[in-house]
Amino acid sequence: MDRLDAMRLFTRIVELGSFTAAADDLNLPRATVTHTIKHLEARLGTQLLQRTTRRVRASREGEAYYSHCMRLLADVDAVEADFLQAAVQPRGRLRVDLPTQFARMWVIPALPAFFARYPLLELDIGTGDHFVDLLREAVDCVVRVGALPDSSLVGRRVGTLEQVTAASASYLRKHGTPRVLADLQNGHYAVNWASPTTHRTESLDFMQGRKRRQVMLPGRVTVSSVEAYRACCEAGLGIAQLPRYRVADGLAEGQLKEILPTMPPPSLPVTVLYPPHRQMPARLRVFVDWLVEVMGKQL
Incomplete structure (x- = not known):
């Protein structure tokens, strides 16, 4: 039995004046009650309870210990009540x-x-x-x-984001619109994306059925910010692959054009991360x- 449980047992014995009544109240074997109090008194080095043939009462030291136990147990109960309430109605920042x-x-x-x-x-x-x-x-x-x-x-998947391969209308007028992957090797450029975590320049990825094809293109500019990546694409600096929601307005207005739509980039996972x-x-x-x-x- 841990210390808090031993304290609760001790306070019930004092309040009920009986080992047997406390054992019945806490649904404990009588032998467990006796052993716990003996161990508690041995640890504290003092007699906490005085036993007579008719009643058990606290010694002077036991009365002082009882007062401390009641304050400590009340604090513990209050803390647990706060957490239980938070579980029902979460609070905080x-x-x-x-x-x-x-x-x-x-x-x-x-x-x-x-x-x-x-x-x-x-x-x-x-x-x-x-x-x-x-x-x-x-x-x-x-x-x-x-x-x-x-x-x-710890990561928990929220969903996935559809991606598109896009280029500005001005870029396509200058370099032509690729119809197949092989066309990308004929004078096309990418807006290079460097991962903020690995700092590696990423390839352009395309799905042909279930097969993933990676294409590396020359690029005149490399960025690691999503906003800069889109801005470079809009400025005609090269081909980019972005989540559709980030370029939906540009596609709708005609400033950007989707290319190679039958070979879209793989979808991106969206994950919420938190410490274990x-x-x-x-x-x-x-x-x-x-x-x-x-x-x-x-x-």
Whole structure:
């Protein structure tokens, strides 16, 4: 029996004046009660209870220990009550980091419903595509798009994003519109994308049925920011592959054109990442569950 349970047993014996009554009240064997009190008195080096043929009462030392136990147990019960209440109605502040346009398009518009469901929660939202050290920066979770490097973080898939291969109308007028993959080798350029985490320049990837084809093209500019990547594509600096939602407006307005649509890039996974927890805080658990629910309706 741990110390808190031993304290609870001791206080019940004092209150009921009987080993047997305390054993019945706590549904414990009489031998367990006797052994626990003997062990408790031995550890403290003092006699806590005085036994008579009719009743058990606290010694002077036992009365002082009883007062301490009652204060300590009341504090423990209050802390547990707070956590149990938080599990039913989560409360507190969460720090999350989201891709900028992802947050603007899908997460932020849905937040009124989130706060209506969880009125005691607050969110501190950071936006960007930069690397975030969750532990060092005290961030509770991040949402990331694309393949993830190996890490000690826990990942939960939210969904996938359809990608398109795009180029500006001005670029295609100058270099021509490729109809097959082989055409890409005839004077075409890519806007080179360098991973912010690995710093490696990525290839252009195409799916031909179930087969993935990778193409490396020369590029005059290399970027590691999604906004800069799109801007370079719009400026006519080369071909780029982006999630469709990031270029939907440019495609609709004709500023950008989709090329090789029958061989689209592979879809990108969307993952929410958070540190491993032996017991995930309720406020984080409900946010992750809500995020999966919201994005399931969108993607």
